[in-house]
Amino acid sequence: MTDAPETATPATGATRSGFVALIGAPNAGKSTLVNKLVGAKVSIVTHKVQTTRAIVRGIATHDNAQIVFIDTPGIFKPKRRLDTAMVTTAWGGAKDADLILVLIDAERGIKGDAAAILERLKDVRQPKVLILNKVDRVNPEKLLNLTSTANEAVDFESTFMVSALTGSGCKDLLDFLAKRLPEGPWYYPEDQISDLPMRQLAAEITREKLYLRLHQELPYSSHIETEKWEELPNGSVRIQQVIYVERDSQKKIVLGHKGETIRAIGQASRMEIAGILEQKVHLFLFVKVRENWGDDPERYREMGLDFPH
Numbered sequence: 001m002t003d004a005p006e007t008a009t010p011a012t013g014a015t016r017s018g019f020v021a022l023i024g025a026p027n028a029g030k031s032t033l034v035n036k037l038v039g040a041k042v043s044i045v046t047h048k049v050q051t052t053r054a055i056v057r058g059i060a061t062h063d064n065a066q067i068v069f070i071d072t073p074g075i076f077k078p079k080r081r082l083d084t085a086m087v088t089t090a091w092g093g094a095k096d097a098d099l100i101l102v103l104i105d106a107e108r109g110i111k112g113d114a115a116a117i118l119e120r121l122k123d124v125r126q127p128k129v130l131i132l133n134k135v136d137r138v139n140p141e142k143l144l145n146l147t148s149t150a151n152e153a154v155d156f157e158s159t160f161m162v163s164a165l166t167g168s169g170c171k172d173l174l175d176f177l178a179k180r181l182p183e184g185p186w187y188y189p190e191d192q193i194s195d196l197p198m199r200q201l202a203a204e205i206t207r208e209k210l211y212l213r214l215h216q217e218l219p220y221s222s223h224i225e226t227e228k229w230e231e232l233p234n235g236s237v238r239i240q241q242v243i244y245v246e247r248d249s250q251k252k253i254v255l256g257h258k259g260e261t262i263r264a265i266g267q268a269s270r271m272e273i274a275g276i277l278e279q280k281v282h283l284f285l286f287v288k289v290r291e292n293w294g295d296d297p298e299r300y301r302e303m304g305l306d307f308p309h
C-alpha cells in the first residue's frame with residue numbers, strides 16, 4: 001500500500017527525528033490518528049468539528065526515530081475571528097514541519113474544505129504524504145479513485161490508507177515515518193509523549209466532556225481555564241477550573257437542573273484526568289460569564305493562538 005522512497009538505513013545507533021504536521025478538514029480524524037500513533041490520548045477527540053483549537057504535539061518513538069506530531073486545528077473557511085486564528089495556526093504549524101501528512105476523510109471524499117486544502121497545498125514546499133482515513137467505512141474502489149484524484153491535484157510522495165479508529169495501516173505509516181525523517185538527535189526525553197502542559201491538557205479534557213454533553217446547545221462560545229493546581233500532601237491533586245461562557249443563558253445550560261449537568265461533566269473529566277495522572281483528583285468546576293471573550297487577545301494567547309487583527 002505504500003510506495004516509500006528509498007531512504008538510507010541509518011548506521012546502527014544513529015537516531016532520527018523530526019516534526020510531522022497533520023493537516024486536514026475538520027473531523028478528518030487528525031486527533032484520533034495522533035492518539036493512535038502515539039499510543040496515548042494527547043489530543044482531545046469528539047464527534048464535533050473544530051475540537052482542536054491550538055496545536056498539540058504528540059511524540060511517538062518508533063524504531064530509532066522520534067516523531068513529533070503537530071496536530072493542527074481543522075482547516076476550513078473562516079467566518080469569525082477565532083476561526084481565522086485557528087486556520088492561521090494550522091498553516092503555521094505546517095510550515096514548521098519536516099513533513100506534512102494530509103488527512104482526507106475517505107468517507108466524505110474530496111469536496112468542500114478538503115478540496116480547498118489540496119488547492120492551497122500546491123504552494124506549500126514541504127514534502128507531503130496523503131493519508132486516506134476512515135477506510136473502515138469505504139470500499140476499495142472509492143479509495144483508488146480518491147488516491148488518483150488527490151495525486152493529480154498535489155505532488156504527494158506517498159499514499160497511505162488507514163483507519164485511525166481501528167489502527168489498520170497505522171504500523172505501516174509509523175514504519176515509513178521512522179525511516180523518512182532525517183538523522184538527528186531526539187528532541188524530547190524518551191518517555192515523553194506530549195509537550196502540552198498538564199494544566200492545559202486537563203482543561204482540554206473538561207472541554208471535551210462539555211462538548212460531548214451539550215452537543216448543539218453551546219456551540220463554540222465556551223472556553224476553559226485551569227486556574228489552580230495544587231498537589232496535596234496525601235498524594236492527591238486539587239484542580240480548579242473555570243468554564244467561561246458568553247451569556248447568562250449559557251451559564252444556566254452548563255449548570256443544568258440543580259447543577260446536574262456540571263456535576264456530570266466534572267465527574268467524567270475528573271475520572272479521565274485521574275487516569276492520566278495516576279493520581280487521585282479533586283476537580284472543582286466554576287462557570288463564569290465573560291462577554292465577548294472571543295474578541296479578547298488575552299484568551300487567544302492562553303490557547304496558543306495569534307490574535308488576528
Ligand SMILES: Nc1nc2c(ncn2[C@@H]2O[C@H](COP(=O)(O)OP(=O)(O)OP(=O)(O)O)[C@@H](O)[C@H]2O)c(=O)[nH]1
Binds near residue numbers: 031053163
Ligand atoms: N469510522 C471511523 N471514524 C473515525 C476514524 N478516525 C476518526 N474517526 C471519527 O471521526 C470523528 C472526528 O475525529 P477527530 O480525530 O476529532 O477529527 P479532527 O480532524 O481532529 O477534528 P478537528 O479537531 O475538528 O479538526 C470522531 O468521531 C472520530 O471517532 C476512522 O478511521 N474511522
